[in-house]
Amino acid sequence: MTKPKVLISDKMDPNAARIFEERGCDVDVITGETPEELKARIGEYDGLAIRSSTTVTQEILDAATNLKVIGRAGIGVDNVDIPYASGKGVVVMNTPFGNSITTAEHAIAMMMALARQIPQADARTQKGEWPKKDFMGIEVTGKTLGLIGAGNIGSIVASRALGLKMKVIAFDPFLTEERAVEIGVEKVDLDTLLARADFITLHTPLTDETRNILSAENLAKTKQGVRIVNCARGGLIDEAALAEKLESGHVAGAALDVFQTEPAKESPLFGLPNFICTPHLGASTTEAQVNVALQVAEQMADYLVNGGVTNALNMPSLSAEEAPKLRPYMGLAENLGSLVGQLAHGNLTRISIEREGAAAGLSGKPIEGAVLAGLMRQYSDTVNMVNAPYLAKERGLDIRSIRHEKEGVYNTLLRVTVGTEDGDRSVAGTLFGAEAPRLVEIFGVRIEAELEGHMLYIVNEDAPGFIGRIGSLLGDNGINIGTFHLGRRTSGGEAVLLLSVDQAIPADVVKKACALQGVKVVKPLSF
Template identity: 85%
Template sequence: MTDIQKTTQKPRVLISDKMDPNAARIFEERGCDVDVITGESPEELVARIGDYHGLAIRSSTTVTPEILDAATNLKVIGRAGIGVDNVDIPYASGKGVVVMNTPFGNSITTAEHAIALIMALARQIPQANTRTQAGEWPKSAFMGVEVTGKTLGLIGAGNIGSIVASRALGLKMKVIAFDPFLTKDRAVEVGIEKVTLDDLLARADFITLHTPLTDETRNILSREALAKTKPGVRIVNCARGGLIDEAALKDALESGHVAGAALDVFAQEPAKDNPLFGAPNFICTPHLGASTNEAQVNVALQVAEQMADYLVNGGVTNALNMPSLSAEEAPKLKPYMALAESLGSLVGQLAHGNLPKISIEMEGGAAELNAKPITAAVLAGVMRRYSETVNMVNAPYLAKERGIEVREIRNSREGTYHTLLRVTVETEQGNRSVAGTLFGSGAPRLVEIFGVGIEAELDGHMLYIVNDDAPGFIGRIGTLMGENGINIGTFNLGRREAGGEAVLLLSVDDAITPEVVDKACGLEGVRMVKALSF
């Protein structure tokens, strides 16, 4: 399924940041060679990375295009943690490198930190601690508020946001949430009310943010949004820096419209100089959301398990640039993906001109499977006409760059075959379609090519010929192969009708030269000849 799995070489993994030592043990137990070399400069990592198939990192290593260019054997980058700001994902995708993270390993820890900051804001604990330890007894200076009965507004109600909601409900808070991806059923299940952003801003006594930083969420608490908040609101951010306009938040704190703010993350980190420092009723921590012993162990173990599963078994978990494929799914999907890639490669080699549309139809048993890896495999085969380094990771990106529309079609009914994959491409000459199935042993087989029924294995070097169905042709092509020292492995025939157009697929032991293709084109009755390679 991957280049790693096609060899007997043990995958090599580099752990370039400090993480729990059990991560290295997991890699070794699961069949990988692992080196732990931390604290290297970017230049040192560039010099070293070419030897490795996997790179396990935390936040210290920044994976730049220069490192990826040098990583000629790299298959996967694993980030022990949720944030991947230190990985150039688009460039990694273009290089065919899977990028994984561990979004759930520090969820509880981060959620608990948000709750801790809510309580710290409500009772002004950091400020009271500082003055008490300074020898004061400022009992009357700190009048807090109860959280019981208050409304907590979640911006983002995914994994971490849902945990915060459950803890807040335990504190007898009312929880509302703005999240475009939150379904009504999920909101009911979690016990929260789904609202618009404007409604949340107007109603919430406390606001916590739990969303990634994207073009849509950047400065989601802008100056305009902060002006819409309820007077006296308290704001907590343990998610990502850049979600809040920090200068606008400072002004809102100084005016008293925002009663308090607690940030664990900043737009620029490390935040050694920030406009919020010294603002009234502002508390902060140095990105401690994931900083518990339990979380650090969890993310290290999870990233090792995920990377090893991919390198050894082909399982894809928590990938940011490739469809997920569990280690349990991988054995079942492997023959389908081999068939899909072969069909994509066949139609990609035979179709002429641009391919504005590609349709992948899964019929019968194939319709019940995880379609995304199958689609990625088809695209890897098709896009090989454009790039020799294409794989399942970068093929969808290459297709998107070329403006190719990709459609997935499921058809649960069974036709002639129990399971069938059909790949159709739109060309200037019209649609061109190929189809294949799996035989009982799981062996992929071509069963149709451009409307002509033909049974063949797609493997190695092949010759595709379209000819007139007439006596003597098979003898002529056999003679030509013999005269040029080409040994024929299999002979596969199909035709539309007797005396009409026929198709011949030959598998041969060696690559067919352009000279032999030209000679085949000159044979009587030949309409088209194409050398293929799989």
Template identity: 80%
Template sequence: MTKPKVLISDKMDPNAAKIFADSGCDVDVKTGMTPEELIAVIGEYEGLAIRSSTTVTKEVLAAATNLKVIGRAGIGVDNVDIPAASAQGVVVMNTPFGNSITTAEHAIAMIMALARQIPEANELTQKGEWPKSKFMGVEVTGKTLGLIGAGNIGSIVASRAQGLKMKVLAYDPFLTEERAVELGIEKGDLEAVITRADFITLHTPLTDETRNILSRERLEKTKKGVRIVNCARGGLIDEAALKDLLDSGHIAGAALDVFAKEPAKESPLFGTPNFICTPHLGASTTEAQVNVALQVAEQMSDYLLTGGVTNALNVPSLSAEEAPKLKPYMGLAEKLGSLVGQLAHGTLPKISIEVEGAAAKLDQKPITSAVLAGVMKRYSSSVNMVNAPYLAKERGIEVSEVRKERESVYHTLVRVTVETSQGDRSVAGSLFGSGAPRLVNIFGIGIEADLDGNMLYIVNDDKPGFIGRIGSLLGENGINIGTFHLGRREAGGEAVLLLSVDQPIPEDLVDKAAALEGVKLVKPLAF
């Protein structure tokens, strides 16, 4: 088997390359490339490991004809065109937990620096001024820390703040009451954090909903004397308003590690009293840089070699442990999707994916993605589990998921239903024996069949002599039949025949089969 090729295009811990190599990948380290140089070589690689220096644009992706995965050693993926990567079927991963402690500790350091005005005191002392009477700090003990965002980093900040005997109040729309109790913090709305907190720290990604979450209006509502820290993302705070409120004394101090525009070579905040800034150092510790480099190498290797998907931003996560368990279900799901995609006529406005029995106990998202990958092959040959949901969305297809843990005839079942101009059409399949996928129902007719290779789907009247006629026709034309599967609604009614054959059936032979007595439909299939 050919080894997957991986390119490391940014500086990162050398052990990352060793992990790739030890896992069974060929790895090249080429840092400092221009966009043109990257475009010239990216077509050779299946994996691209980056930090913040490499920008993965549409142009880079267009040249990345073999690329399967992009791994960002760190949290932010502003330098990756995720929609373009998704449309091309490329998984985009990051490492959201590798620098969590480092970033949380930086936020705590900023809180302490603000409380005791350490940077300004240091600067004047080193100038020989000994300004002891000029600086009067505040204790953090007993003060209320307001968290905007209580996820991974925010929860670590809360823990550290509790160690400093601070009270913690958090706003996070995804924070449950149970999780708040577990963290030992108070859950509140944004208004409560703004009006009650003595210190405010932000720990949320930059989205349309969070952009300028601390707007001028909200900053004006904050408690007089509040101190604000942002070690998350630039753009969460109205920086001009922050400057005005620092100047007025309403805000006692602010510390930013991130800015709306970076690198921040200039800012109205620079030189403002009681303002501290650092050049995006949140993740800049030796431990964090080693952690994220090793994690991205492990994640990418898992994906390229086993199919495990961890910390992906555009496809359901699937751990290396889950991948073997889900793989046969995903194989079944893709074949069922391909079957309905080949047989259904016209547009498909709605697709429903239903799982029963053992399948209902698994993560359904990868199964759904596999079904869509099969269905969307009717529109594009370069479709996979990553871009299939996006292709379906582009075409306005409504996708629904149904989970039923009831017992049925089969210990596990996946059913795919599509809405067509002729009404709903469903196919269902199960896993037999050692996990072999098998069709068990097609459009309401029970039939057990493998879906593999070249096949012929025939709908005919259930009358004597038909099997002999179709067998003779194929034999006379040199077509060898591999397997033969029959099903019918009732004796003498509509019947279904699924044949596997050793080679594709020519179009003229399909027409001859359709002309046989009793035949209603003939459709060649390929899996």
């Protein structure tokens, strides 16, 4: 049997190549190639192991006629066109936990550097000055650290901060009271965190929910003299607004390892005396780079040789026998999880996944993983159908899987219900023709729709003229409607509109839709 062939196109620990060879793969290490050179070469390989230097575009994937798996040694996969890879049947893997400790330690180091103004003092001392009176630092002992995001990295930061005798509070939609007690933090809402924290560190991915989470408005809510650290993702902070707050003294100091645009050649923050930065060094330790290199080699070799799937971003853990029957259910399950995740408000405390009729006879774990992956993708850019249950458990989310073998209205049905502070929220879907996923119920309202692409969810008063008003608004703003789905509880009561559009709906159009007569809720959706 021909051995699978793997290309390592970025510099990584040499032991990765050894692991590939020991597990039955042929491997070439060729780094530093141009996109054109990689495009010309990639067709002969079954696997591609990368870090951040190689960008896997549509052109590369079109040329990769034998490629079966891409492995990213690290967390971020912004340099891989995952949707296009999925369409090509290429599995994309990452190593989401290999550099957690390293990133957490960097955040703590940045916090200490802010507290004692170490970079600024170092620079002046090395110039031959002795500016002892110019640098009056603060102790971190007894101060309040606010974590925005309390997942894997955030919880490690919390443990280190508690060791420094800090008080730790955390905002995370998936953090339960039980998990908060377990990791020793106080769970709070975002406004409370902003008002109380002496230091704020961010540990969340960049999603539509978290983009500019420290906006000008939210920065204004922070405590006078707060210090801010971001070693997570650029784009979580409005950098111009942060510069203004640093100049005014409202924010005493800020330390960034990541920027909205990287490499960061210019920024309104550069040159400010109370600002320090590093060039995306969060994962840059010898130990972390060895860990992620070895992990990606093990995962890719296992897939290429044995068919095992670990930390795949676009494929569930399925056996060859289960895959054909489960695949349409996986798509339905992920979309239902994504829908309820985008629409449910308040902190999620529990989730119930019900399989009814024909679905009751299927393996529950892959369906559960798909639902959780869809649900949690709003808050984590490393979640997949394999690690979603782990991430949910880590946050203390109560997960229940229920089977109803008796058929109801539909031959087969999946129902996803989440418990929030505002009560339960439930959505349900079925398969038409055993393979076409359809939404059939949303928050108690019967409505049939395909969940795909860009969509708009609206709750409004059931009254004449509304459809014309929303249609005119979208048309006037150059937004084409693909499909239109309506449902209502009672005549003249509350109605639900779910429509698909050809492009993402701008924020100003959403705001105009909210202002239409009779509108109660407007929410853009993406699948």
